[in-house]
Amino acid sequence: MQPAMRNRWYSGFLTLLLLCFTVPAFAQPTAPQASAPGSLPVLADGASLDELNDQLDLIRQRVTGSANDDVLSTLRQAALQVQKQADDLATARGVSIEHLNDQLKVIGPPQPDEAASLSAQRQTLTSQSNALAADERQLTTLSQSARDLATQIVNLRRSQFNSQISARSTSPLSPSFWSSLIRPTDDDLRRLTSLGQDVENASEAVLAPGARGYFIGALVLAVVIWVGGRRLLERLLAWSMIRFLPEGRLRRSALALAVGLATLLTISGATTVLRWGVTYNTELSANVLNLIDQLTTLVIFCAFIVGLGRALLMLRRPSWRLAEIPDEIATALGPFPKILALALMIIGTQERINSVIASSLALTVAVNGLTALAVCVISLWALVRYHRTRHQFELERLTGVAALVPFVLGMWILVILLSLISGYLTLAYFLTVKLLWMSVVATTAYLLTACFGDLCETLLSPKEPGGRALASALSLSPRHQAQAATLLAGVGRTLLLFTALLIAFMPSGSSPSEILQGLTLLDLGNKPLGGLKVVPGDILLAIGFLIGGLFGIRVLKGWLSERLLPETNMDAGMRASLVTLVGYLGYVLLAIVVMSTLSISLTNLTWVVSALSVGIGFGLQAIVQNFISGLILLTERPVKVGDWVSLAGVEGDIRRINVRATEIQMSDRSTVIVPNSQFITQNVRNVTMGNALGVVGVSLTLPLDTDVLKIRELLLTAFAEHEAILDTPAPSVSFKDLTANGLIISASGYVNSPRSVSGARSDLLFTILGRLREMGVALSAPQSMMLISQGQGAGAVIPDPV
Incomplete structure (x- = not known):
């Protein structure tokens, strides 16, 4: 047992040493690589029909229930490639058939006395057209077969994933969990020993006299790039931001993005130099090269985590911090990105070793559970540190979407811990990987959207020097320039957020290119309602589309009403009508998307329309x-x-x-x-459709002996002194009528809105009546009526009631 233990520790040490030699995926090794499991012959772009058939048959032979997810993903990509090339060939055959048919139309139908050469040419063209048509039918069948095979592979991957997720093993609270890590099986020890021997041979080849100098020089240069190059690059970027960018948010967002990129680029550059020093005049085994490729993704991912943490927290330049994070919280959370990256490097290395040696299921599941446990502990530690710092310094809670981040993170960690305790290690590992991936994607999307929006604002906004210079050069009006800035920023941010959501929620083991290629091959054809098959996954996806669509419509309506439309010359009513119409259109499109997700065709709803027509x-x-x-x-x-x-x-x-x-x-x-x-x-x-102004009118009935000129002056003065009465059009006074009751004089003035008429008229009446009383002028009272009753004497007067 002691030699086995010694070999295990020796292989682990050499493997950690080999970690320093990892490089980005684009660095090609000089030594030839062995074909990976599930790999297929490279299919040329102009492959023939027979080659496509052979490739598809080979893919069918490789698709087995024992194949892992990586192999199935590779086979699905190969099937989609066959489908694409078959479709391209079928399209080319169709064009050739149309060309031949045009030639046949020029020759025309057979004639009794036509020349033999013409008949031979017609027969040749017909034979070629028939052959191409047969090829086109075969290519169409081949394309459909490749599409069906890709769908079967997806279903197989889904079933494997569901079986792994639902599998239950030992909990980290059980001693058997740790015994799987400390005491692997004899088969695992044998494979580890073999890999350790390969690593030892690689180390001896690297340190051989012919390659030692290159390796030492590359190691020194990599350390210089990793340590000094990052600092120098960050200082250069900071100086460039201050020197060339205007003061504002663009300077901060660009620097935050540059800090993250500088960290990633320097680590990638250092590992590239190391790879050159290792592979120069050195042949490595297939297992070692496979391990390097496996560790490449891990190194870049960990470097990405550190770079995003430094870009988001900005501990060295707190005033340039893009997110509204207090300094106390940023300082408290500063070490955690590095701690998380270091933990992932250590535990993730063992995961990659298990993948290379094809270790037993027990060891693989145990290492995955250890990864989930480590990430949970670090994340929980960061949450406790955050809450303790906020209470210690009596800081206010975050507002908006940022306030949900600690709560969502805490609930996610709680679910992972419950899965670990209950023994569902694969489920806990899957949730941990999703948590890390979605956190990285969300942080990257935040930095990119902020930088893009600030760039549009700086370059196009009429309030910024760059926008004013652009407007002067292109003779743009400030209103149109503001509209262009708002629209471009909104469209760009929407595309970035959509891409981030697509990448964040892509299935495990898939790549963004695979998702995009799958979207282009969706079959949205009509299906009969009687044959409708709704599965739980489709229902959940439809619910997700519904919730996300409703939220997106709400955000779009808010952006239109608060950002874009206020920059136009539309009135408030037109803006409200346009926002309402956009909302209706969005609801209709959302309903179509949800029904398409559930495989419900609009043509199959005729019976619903028929039933509704009666109602x-x-x-x-x-x-x-x-x-x-x-x-x-x-x-x-x-x-x-x-x-x-x-x-x-x-x-x-x-x-x-x-x-x-x-x-x-x-x-x-x-x-x-x-x-x-x-x-x-x-x-x-x-009232306000054609005239936005209101008219305030006052009519007075005065005694016949009233000085009308003084009354006219009084009314004009009262209207002119009132703050609501407009100067243009000017108030006017007119002599309306002369009756037995007195003089009728009318005055009118304009206010800015019909809604202000009532209040202005009331104020004017108070003022006018008060000044008439001061002048001793009374309003004309109704005349008395003389009524002579037959039962009374002449002269009896009955006053007319007032």
């Missing part, structure tokens, strides 16, 4: 009428949000136009719900 004829007629009327109001816009209307005794401001009814706010702040059809079928008085 529309009876109970739903009014609802449909109001809905159509609402669409007419939003498009034709006889009334819009903000108008003051009057109809059927209801008078007030339109606050909102909904699908079925319109909300009108009365003068007493109450709201009246009016069906939309009334605006179409009844007479509507729109």
Whole structure:
């Protein structure tokens, strides 16, 4: 047992030493590599029909239930490649057939007295067309077979994943879990010993006299790049930001992004130099090269974590920190990205070794559980440190989406811990990998969206020097320039967020290119409703699309109403109508997407439409009428949000136009719900449609002996002194009539809105009546009436009641 233990520790030490030799995936080794399991012959771009058939048969032979997920992923990519080339060949055959048919049309149908050469040419062209048509049919069948095979591989991968997730093993609380790590099986020890021997041979070859100098020089240069190069590059980038970028958010976001890239680039450069020093005039075994390739992804991922942590926290330049994180919390969380990267490097190395040697299932599951446990402990430690720092310095809680991050992270860690304790190690490992991957993607998306938005704002906004210079060069108006900046920033951020969501939620073992290639091959054809098969995964996906779509529509409507449309010259009513129409369109598209996810075709809903037509004829007629009327109001816009209307005794401001009814706010702040059809079928008085000004009128009945010139001067002075009365158009006073009751004089003035008429008229009446009293002028009283009753004497007077 002692030699086996010695070999195990020796192989582990040499493997950790080999970790220093890992490089990015684009560094090609000089030694030839052995073909990986599941690899296939490279298919040329112009492969023939027979070659495509042979490739597809080879793929079918490699697809087995014992193949791991990586092999199945490679085989699926190969099947999709066969499908693509078959489709391209079928398209080319179709073009050739059309060309031959055109030639046959030029020759025309057979004639009794035609030349023999013409008949021979027609026969040749017909034979070629028939052969190409047969090839086209075979290629179409081959393409469908390749597509079906890719679908079967996806289902096989899904079933394998479900079986692994649901498998239960020993918990980390059990001694058997740790015994699997400390005391591997004899088969695992034998494979570890073999790998250790390969690593030892690689080390001897690297340190041989012919290659030792190159390795030592490469090692020194790598250390210089890793340590000094990063600092020098960061200082150079900081100086460049201050020197060339204007002061503002762009400088901060660009520096944060540059810090992360500098960390990643220097580590990649150092490992590239090391790889050159190791592989120069040195032949490595297939296992060693495979281990290097496995560790490459781990090194880059850990470097990415450290770079993102430094870019997000910005401990050396707190004033340039992009996120609104207090200095105390940033300092408390500063060491955790490095701690997490170091833990992943140590435990992840053993994972890669297990992958290379094809270790037993017990050892693989135990190492995966150890990885999940380590990440959980580090994440929980960071959460406790965050809450303790916030309470110690009495810091306020984060606002917005950032406030949900600690809660979501805590709940996620709780689920992982429960899975570990209950023995579902594969499920815990899957959740841990998803947590790390989604955290990296979310942080990267935050930095990219912030930098892109700040770049658009700096280059295009009329408030920035760069935007003003661009406007001067291109003769752009500030309004159009602001619209372009807002629109470009919104579209760019949307595309970045969509890409981030696509990458964050992609299936395990898949790549972004595989997801995009699969989206282009989706079959959205019509399927009969009777043959509809809805699986739980489709239901969950449809629910996810529904929730995400509703949230996206809400964000889009908010962005339109608060960011883009205020930059235009549209009035408030037009903006509200446009936002409502966009919302309706978004809901319709979302419904189509959800039904397509559930494989529900619109043509299969004819029976639903038929059933609804009966109900529309009876109970739903009014609802449909109001809905159509609402669409007419939003498009034709006889009334819009903000108008003051009057109809059927209801008078007030339109606050909102909904699908079925319109909300009108009365003068007493109450709201009246009016069906939309009334605006179409009844007479509507729109006070603010053609005239935004209000008229304040005052009529006075004065005695016949009143000095009308003084009254005219009094009225003009009162109107001019009131703050709500506009100077243009100017107030006016007119002599309306001369009656037996007295003189009728009318005065009018304009206010900025009909809604201000009532208050302004009340103030003016108070002022005018007060000044008339001061002048000793009384309003004309109604005349008394003389009524002579037959039962009374002449001269009896009955006063007319006032």
